[in-house]
Amino acid sequence: GGCCLNRGCIPTKALVRSAEVFTTVREAETYGTRVQGSVALDMRAVMARKRDVVAQLVGGVERLLAAADVDVYRGTASVPAPGRVTVAHQDGSSEQLETRYIILATGSRPKLPPVPEDHLRLTISSDDALELEEVPASMLIIGGGVLGVEFACIYHAFGSEIRMIKRSPLLLPPVDEEISRRIMPVLKKRGIKVNTGVFIKAIEETSAGRRVICDTKDGGEVSFEAEKVLVAMGREPDFGDIDLDALGVEHDRKGIKVDARMRTTCEGVYAIGDVVGRTYLASVASHEGMVAVEDMFGEGRDMDYRVVPEVVFSSPECASVGLKEKEAAERAAETGREVAVSKFPFSANGKAVAMGETTGLVKIVADKATGEVLGMHILGPHASDLIHEGAVALKARMKAEDLARIVFAHPTLSEAVMEAAHGVDGDPLHIAASRRP
Incomplete structure (x- = not known):
C-alpha cells in the first residue's frame, strides 16, 4: 500500500499547486499585477518541494504510529498461514509473527x-x-x-x-x-x-x-x-x-x-x-x-x-458524489419514479467572476416527487471542496429545499450549490431563463 502518500494523491497535488502558481504568475497582468522580467519554471525546485511535502506527511504518519505504540516491521511480508506473517528483511534475515x-x-x-x-x-x-x-x-x-x-x-x-x-x-x-x-x-x-x-x-x-x-x-x-x-x-x-x-x-x-x-x-x-x-x-x-x-x-x-466523493484535480476541477444522472434515471424508471435535474453555472456566481474562473457548473440530481438529493456533480473552481456539501446532503438524506433554505455567505462559490438546489423545485434566483446551462 501507501500509493496515495508516496506515489499518488499527495505528490501529484504538490505538482498541481506548482502548476497553479506558475499559471497565475504568467497571467498576473490580468489581475493588475506586473511582473518584472520573464517568468520561468525551475523544475528541479518543483520536484524538491514535492519531495519535501511527501517527506513531511510520511514523517507525520510515522510519528502517529509511534504515539499509538504501533510496532513497524520493515521488510517484505508473506502469509504462510492464517495467523502467521513472515517478514523478510533486506539483510537476508527474517522473523515470524503470530497474530x-x-x-x-x-x-x-x-x-x-x-x-x-x-x-x-x-x-x-x-x-x-x-x-x-x-x-x-x-x-x-x-x-x-x-x-x-x-x-x-x-x-x-x-x-x-x-x-x-x-x-x-x-x-x-x-x-x-x-x-x-x-x-x-x-x-x-x-x-x-x-x-x-x-x-x-x-x-x-x-x-x-x-x-x-x-x-x-x-x-x-x-x-x-x-x-x-x-x-x-x-x-x-x-x-x-x-x-x-x-x-x-x-x-x-x-x-x-x-x-x-x-x-x-x-x-x-x-x-x-x-x-x-x-x-x-x-x-x-x-x-x-x-x-x-x-x-x-x-x-x-x-x-x-x-456516499463516496470522487474528485479529479484537473483544470478546472471535476467532482461527483452519489448517483450520476443516467444511473438515477434508470433506477427511477424501474420503480415508476422520476428525477429532477438542476444546474447553475459559475459564470453567474459573483465569487467565480471575481476570481476569473467562470468555467463550469454545479449540477444536482434529485427525486422529483420528494426532492431528496440523489447526486451532486461539479465542474469548476474548488470542485474538490464544494462536493462535500453534496456528500453531507446525501448522508443526511436532505431534500434540495433543505439546501436551498440555508443562508450561504456572500460572495462564495458555495452559493452555486444553493442556487442549483433552488432550481430543483423552481428556478435559481440569480440566472435568467435564457442563460440556464
Missing part, C-alpha cells in the same frame, strides 16, 4: 497497455512522471481517467505539448457523463489534444523521441509522436506476491473478495484498499480499515459506499 487477525492492504500497480515488454521500456509510468526534472517538449499520454487528465493539466501548465489517446469516448468515466463531456472541449480549447477510439498496438523509438502506433475503431491505422510517452491507464490490484490460493482467500484479477465488514473468505484475514479493487481512493481505504478493525473488536458496522 489473531491480518489485514491485507498491499495496494495496486499501474495498468499497462497490450504491447510487448520491450515496447514498454520506451514509456514512463506515473511514478516516473513524478520525478522528471526537465519539462519534456511534448508528452503523449496513454489513457484518460483521473491519472491521465491530472498529468495532462500539470505538464501542459509546465509548458509541454500534450496529446491524450484512449479507447473509450468518455475522458473521465468516474464522474457524471455530462461533466466528462463538458471538460473535453475545455481541455482542447487550452491546447490539450484528445484522440478517442484508438487502440495501441506498438511503440517505437525515433530520433526525436517515441512513436505510438494505433488501430482505429473504423479499421484504419494512426500514429502519434512525442518526446515522452506516459502510461496512465489507471491501476489494478497488487497482491504483493502473497499466495492467496494457499490461504483460501477468494480473489480474481479485479481484486480480493470481501463482505460488508471487509472479511475475506479466510477466517481472521481482512482486506482493504486498492487490493479489494472496488474504489481506488485513499479515503475509502481508510474507512474500510476502520470497518475492519471495528469488526475485530465486536463493534461491527457495514462499509457504506453510498
Whole structure:
C-alpha cells in the first residue's frame, strides 16, 4: 500500500499547486499585477518541494504510529498461514509473527497497455512522471481517467505539448457523463489534444523521441509522436506476491473478495484498499480499515459506499458524489419514479467572476416527487471542496429545499450549490431563463 502518500494523491497535488502558481504568475497582468522580467519554471525546485511535502506527511504518519505504540516491521511480508506473517528483511534475515487477525492492504500497480515488454521500456509510468526534472517538449499520454487528465493539466501548465489517446469516448468515466463531456472541449480549447477510439498496438523509438502506433475503431491505422510517452491507464490490484490460493482467500484479477465488514473468505484475514479493487481512493481505504478493525473488536458496522466523493484535480476541477444522472434515471424508471435535474453555472456566481474562473457548473440530481438529493456533480473552481456539501446532503438524506433554505455567505462559490438546489423545485434566483446551462 501507501500509493496515495508516496506515489499518488499527495505528490501529484504538490505538482498541481506548482502548476497553479506558475499559471497565475504568467497571467498576473490580468489581475493588475506586473511582473518584472520573464517568468520561468525551475523544475528541479518543483520536484524538491514535492519531495519535501511527501517527506513531511510520511514523517507525520510515522510519528502517529509511534504515539499509538504501533510496532513497524520493515521488510517484505508473506502469509504462510492464517495467523502467521513472515517478514523478510533486506539483510537476508527474517522473523515470524503470530497474530489473531491480518489485514491485507498491499495496494495496486499501474495498468499497462497490450504491447510487448520491450515496447514498454520506451514509456514512463506515473511514478516516473513524478520525478522528471526537465519539462519534456511534448508528452503523449496513454489513457484518460483521473491519472491521465491530472498529468495532462500539470505538464501542459509546465509548458509541454500534450496529446491524450484512449479507447473509450468518455475522458473521465468516474464522474457524471455530462461533466466528462463538458471538460473535453475545455481541455482542447487550452491546447490539450484528445484522440478517442484508438487502440495501441506498438511503440517505437525515433530520433526525436517515441512513436505510438494505433488501430482505429473504423479499421484504419494512426500514429502519434512525442518526446515522452506516459502510461496512465489507471491501476489494478497488487497482491504483493502473497499466495492467496494457499490461504483460501477468494480473489480474481479485479481484486480480493470481501463482505460488508471487509472479511475475506479466510477466517481472521481482512482486506482493504486498492487490493479489494472496488474504489481506488485513499479515503475509502481508510474507512474500510476502520470497518475492519471495528469488526475485530465486536463493534461491527457495514462499509457504506453510498456516499463516496470522487474528485479529479484537473483544470478546472471535476467532482461527483452519489448517483450520476443516467444511473438515477434508470433506477427511477424501474420503480415508476422520476428525477429532477438542476444546474447553475459559475459564470453567474459573483465569487467565480471575481476570481476569473467562470468555467463550469454545479449540477444536482434529485427525486422529483420528494426532492431528496440523489447526486451532486461539479465542474469548476474548488470542485474538490464544494462536493462535500453534496456528500453531507446525501448522508443526511436532505431534500434540495433543505439546501436551498440555508443562508450561504456572500460572495462564495458555495452559493452555486444553493442556487442549483433552488432550481430543483423552481428556478435559481440569480440566472435568467435564457442563460440556464
